Amino acid sequence: MPQRPGFPARLDSSSTRPAPARKAATPAVNASPRTPEGVSPDSRAVRARMVEKLAAQGVSDARVLHAMGRIERHRFVDTALMNQAYEDTSLPIGLGQTISKPNVVARMIELLLGGRNDAAGKLGRVLEIGTGCGYQAAVLSLVATEVYSIERLRGLHDKARENLRPFRLPNVHLMLGDGMVGYPKGAPYAGIISAAGGLAVPAAWTEQLAVGGRIVAPTVMPNGQQALVVMEKTAREMKQTVLEAVHFVPLKSGIA
Structure with a gap:
């Protein structure tokens, strides 16, 4: 299927490295907006209220709050669920998977950033494990x-x-x-973020992480429950911090 201008080529398991991203101005994240049925006509105001709630819940990185306010979450859920798109709840997206709560997305991206950025105020190259419906990738793009x-x-x-x-x-x-083998052709990564939880962080991820980079991923603890884990790579070791309990779909290998 032909690709439209400005959208990266589709890749599969036999693909080579994707075509490099073009230099571009601010992404056209609100191109040809259309108000969906069941969502307030002023979706910008709805997103603003969601961002206010995220800030009240403790999300403080201005870059994350700005990105959450820019990306229209209702475009990533089924029509029947659009009126719930800006609630702080996970929603089904098919095939037994869900779109994470806005608070969880914002929290994990804030942890991934950890105050780090380049001269343009952005984190470097990021690997996301579990694209799902594409919402978190869109937020990460900003x-x-x-x-x-x-x-x-x-x-x-x-x-x-x-x-x-x-x-x-x-x-x-x-x-x-x-996703368990990562994507070595794009490495090294300044950050790796996972939307699925396994018994341990795969060795491939730590190998593909740059020194100074972070992995943010749900991981199954000895008690059988998942917890959010942040791993930081130094020149000598991987430092791990275990945070709050979370609930994500299980991390699995293979393609289905």
Whole structure:
């Protein structure tokens, strides 16, 4: 299927490195807006209220709050759920998967940033494990220079491509593949963020992380419950910090 200008080429497990992102001005995240049925006509005001709530919940990084306010979450959920798009709740997106709560997305991205940025105020190259519907990749596109997002479920990979197409985000690259092995062709990464939780952080992720980079991922603890974990790579070791309890879909290998 031909690609529209400004949208990265589709990749699959046999693909080579995606075409490099074009230099571009601010991404056209609100191109041809259209108000969906069941959502307030002033969706900007609805997003503003969501951002106010995120700030009240403790999200303080201005870059994250700005990005959460820019990306229209209702474009990533089914029509029947659009009236719940800006509530702080996870929603089903098909194939047994969900779009995470806005607070969880903002919290994890804030942890990923950790106050770090380049001269332009952005984090460097980021790897996202579990594209899902594409929402988090869109938010990441506004705080990172490049986003490589990998999804193992073909149906969700295709859905994310369609959801992201109108946003025209040249710095987002979508891949169909096994997230447990990461994406070595894009490494090293300034940050790796996972939307699925496993028994441990895969060794491939730590190998592909740059020194000074961070991994933010849900991980199963000895008690069988998931907790949010932040791992920082130094020249000598990986430092791990265990944070609050979370609940994500399980991390799995292979392509389906």
